[in-house]
Amino acid sequence: MKTKASSAADRFLTYLSPTSPHPLAIEVDKAEGLYIWDTAGKRYMDLVSGIAVCNLGHRHPAVIKALENQLGKYLHVMPYGELIQGPQVDLAERLAEILPEGLECSYLVNSGAEAIEAALKLAKRATGRTKLVACHRSYHGSTHGALSVTGNERKKYHVRPLLPDVHFMRFNVHQDLTIIDEDTAGVVIEPIQGDAGVRIPEVSYMKALRERCDEVGALLIMDEIQTGMGRTGAMFAFEHFGIQPDILCLAKALGGGMPIGAFIASQELMQLWTHDPMLGHITTFGGHPVNCAAALATVNVLRESDLICFVEEKGALFESLLTHLAIKEIRRKGLMMAVEFASPEIVQQVVTRCLEKGVITFWFLSDPVSFRLQPPLIITEEEIREACGIIMDCCQDLDK
Ligand code: PLP
Secondary structure (H helix, E strand, O other), X not given: OOOOOOOHHHHHHHHOOXXXXXXXXXXXXXXXXXXXXXXXXXXXXXXXXXXXXXXXXXOOHHHHHHHHHHXXXXXXXXXXXXXOOHHHHHHHHHHHHHOOOOOXXXXXXXXXXXXXXXXXXXXXXXXXXXXXXXXXXXXXXOOHHHHHOOOOHHHOOOOOOOOOOEEEEOOOOHHHHHHOOOOEEEEEEOOOEOOOOOEOOOHHHHHHHHHHHHHHOOEEXXXXXXXXXXXXXXXXXXXXXXXXXXXXXXXXXXHOOOOOEEEEEOHHHHHHHHOOOOOOOOOOOOOOHHHHHHHHHHXXXXXXXXXXXXXXXXXXXXXXXXOOOOOOEEEEEOOXXXXXOOOHHHHHHHHHHHHHOOEEOXXXXXXXXXXXXXXXXXXXXXXXXXXXXXXXXHHHHOOO
């Protein structure tokens, strides 16, 4: 019989399925605002917002209040779509208010990958076509459909076959738009590629993409799972490009720290789930009332506060303070940033040293020479100066 694991780290490594050989493995005690504390009392600045989730910081008071209020009323009562649950309706209505016409109807799910799965289904169902187009170096999730449209072969080759009829084009390359044709059901794209290391396309490319989809009758699916909810200095990144998608996918920061996803389209498209067959897409927990209450509070704070107005300014301050010679490039939109170095080894050293000094940064899935900075939007100027000072110290240490 196996001896019982003893320390928290041993138990973590023994009983929970691992995803990497070297997890950060900080034992979390509590988290508030920009900070996470470990059980030894060490404080960390969270500069990645739990990977683009805690845009309002950890445990935002408005989110906690909404959660407490809903916990006193009801938890799960019925799978999605049958009973009228106030938090779901309120959230969907609020999303319709902040989105343009054509994106007025939300289907609430549990996660980003699930939103993508359903969006792909909707595009196929709506067009009667099977071909899907996605971009190289994209990340759309780890379930089979979402992985099929993810442009990172290393994540896929062990688990093929995946979805058939998926075609890839280069991101931000005009010539490749001809891959989208009359057989294409949908094109799925991140308006700014996140895990490729923050790749920002030209406005003209995004406009041409929209035009191409219209020309051939393909649906444009925008994956704003990482870019949404104020991260880039607009509520949704598609606003920067003067276009709008046919289907918008959200998750991560939508829930203010609670798990929720959504795919949003027109009423007309969403009616398709109701017939031939009815219950065309169903979920037990999607739109959980407690998570909807948290999401509504999150959207309200983002809409009613001036947080988004200062995102670009705060991002620019980061950029101006990170000026070490070892830094090759900073790619940034608002508070979505990639800091590039000469090699993965240097990235490893900087990330590790930052962690030792109480600053959490993190890697990208498809860009080994950069690390990510995606701090909560509530970060103050003083905190930005302190965080950048620590990162710069870690860069200086590289010379030693
Ligand atoms: N799409 C993008 C752009 C993402 O960054 C992620 C997660 O990192 C996903 C989809 C998948 O979301 P989830 O992890 O909630 O399934």
